[in-house]
Amino acid sequence: MKKSIKGILLWLFFTKHCPYCNKVIEREYDICEECRVGRPIIKEEKCKNCGAEKIHCDCKGHKMGYDGIAAPFYYEKSIRESIRLLKFNGKDFIAKRLADDMAESVRTDYKNIDFDVICYVPFSKGNKLARKYNPSELLAKHLSEKLGIPLEPLLVKLYENKNQRNLNVIERVGNVFGVFDVADNVDVNEKSILLVDDVKTTGATLSNCAWILKIRGAKSVYCATVAIPSPYKK
Ligand SMILES: [Zn+2]
Ligand SMILES: [Zn+2]
Numbered sequence: 001m002k003k004s005i006k007g008i009l010l011w012l013f014f015t016k017h018c019p020y021c022n023k024v025i026e027r028e029y030d031i032c033e034e035c036r037v038g039r040p041i042i043k044e045e046k047c048k049n050c051g052a053e054k055i056h057c058d059c060k061g062h063k064m065g066y067d068g069i070a071a072p073f074y075y076e077k078s079i080r081e082s083i084r085l086l087k088f089n090g091k092d093f094i095a096k097r098l099a100d101d102m103a104e105s106v107r108t109d110y111k112n113i114d115f116d117v118i119c120y121v122p123f124s125k126g127n128k129l130a131r132k133y134n135p136s137e138l139l140a141k142h143l144s145e146k147l148g149i150p151l152e153p154l155l156v157k158l159y160e161n162k163n164q165r166n167l168n169v170i171e172r173v174g175n176v177f178g179v180f181d182v183a184d185n186v187d188v189n190e191k192s193i194l195l196v197d198d199v200k201t202t203g204a205t206l207s208n209c210a211w212i213l214k215i216r217g218a219k220s221v222y223c224a225t226v227a228i229p230s231p232y233k234k
Contacts, residue, residue, distance in 0.1 A: 019097035021081045040074040040230060046109065051200070056231035065207035065214070066195065068222045070109035072101035075199055075227035083135075083198055083226060090133040098226045099142030106147060106194065106224050113222060116191040118144045119154035121209055122180070126160050140196040143224065149194065155209055156183045169202050180209050182216045189217035200225045 018025050018032035020039065025032045043053055050059035051069040073079040082098060085091045120140035137153075144151035161179050182188060193213055197206055200223065210221035 017093075019093055020078050022085055022091065022094070035078040038077045040076045040079055040227075042071060042074060042105075042228070044108075046070075048109065050203075051225075051228045052231060058231075064203045065209075065211035066203075066221045066223045067210075068110070069200060069203070069206070069225065069228065070102075070105040070222070071200065071225045071228045072098075072105045073227045074230040074232070076230040076232065079227050086135045086138070086198060090135075090138070092138060095135065095138040096142050099139050099146060102139065102143055102196075102224050102226060103146040106143070110194075110222055113192060113220070115147075115149045115194045115222075117154065117188075118147070118149050118151045118194045118196060119213075120151075120196040121205055122153065122155050122157045124157040124160045135198045136196055139198060139226065143194075143196060147194075152186060154183055154186050154188055154193070154213065155180050165201075169204075177208065180212050182212060188213050190219050191217075193218050193221045195221050195223045197223065197225050198227075200228045 015024050016027055016029075017023065018035055019030070020035040021032060023032045023034075029036075042051065045054045046052065047054050047057035047059060048068045049061055049063070050057055051071045052059070052074075075083070082094055086094050086098070118140050120134070120136040122137070123134045140151055143149075157180055159179065195206060195209055195213070200206055206223045206225075210218075210223070213221050
């Protein structure tokens with residue numbers, strides 16, 4: 001009896017939020033209408049090299065430091081808002097939902113690969129003090145739980161560089177050069193690694209991280225992000 005009263009009270013007062021944009025939604029739905037119809041889902045057939053739908057791919061097979069990239073979404077519409085909430089508010093329920101979508105992409109796009117370990121693009125120590133959480137770390141934690149692959153902080157960021165956002169493609173490559181290293185006391189030799197970040201922009205950061213992991217002996221480095229650049233906004 002007590003339980004059912006509690007249940008009724010919860011039903012009356014509990015507000016439900018959209019796991020992508022945090023908007024309050026009606027109880028019978030899991031996602032708000034805007035996100036239901038407007039999520040920019042990347043559909044199969046995908047280019048394994050850049051993660052875009054083949055009809056949108058313009059990478060021309062140009063190889064980056066990593067072996068492939070898998071993302072469920074293009075970076076636009078409600079997914080931009082999800083990433084913003086994750087980055088600046090550290091909303092863990094959003095990280096969890098996005099990691100669900102990422103797990104689906106990893107299972108589909110990398111179905112023949114046995115990953116030994118998951119790692120993420122780290123913040124430098126200075127940045128971690130300024131911001132309590134790293135969105136890539138939150139996503140990697142949930143992805144590790146969902147996929148049953150151990151999470152290890154394999155990488156360190158040696159110093160704070162400029163924000164990539166305001167730099168052009170060439171400057172971005174230079175800006176991340178030598179910024180990342182493999183952490184002390186970790187062994188990446190012959191490992192197949194899944195590298196996690198929130199958004200891929202030019203791929204310079206992911207490429208640099210993959211490159212240093214490979215120099216230290218990693219067998220392969222594949223990336224998983226929530227989103228890649230939208231082909232509609234160029
Ligand atoms: Zn929504
Ligand atoms: Zn491509």
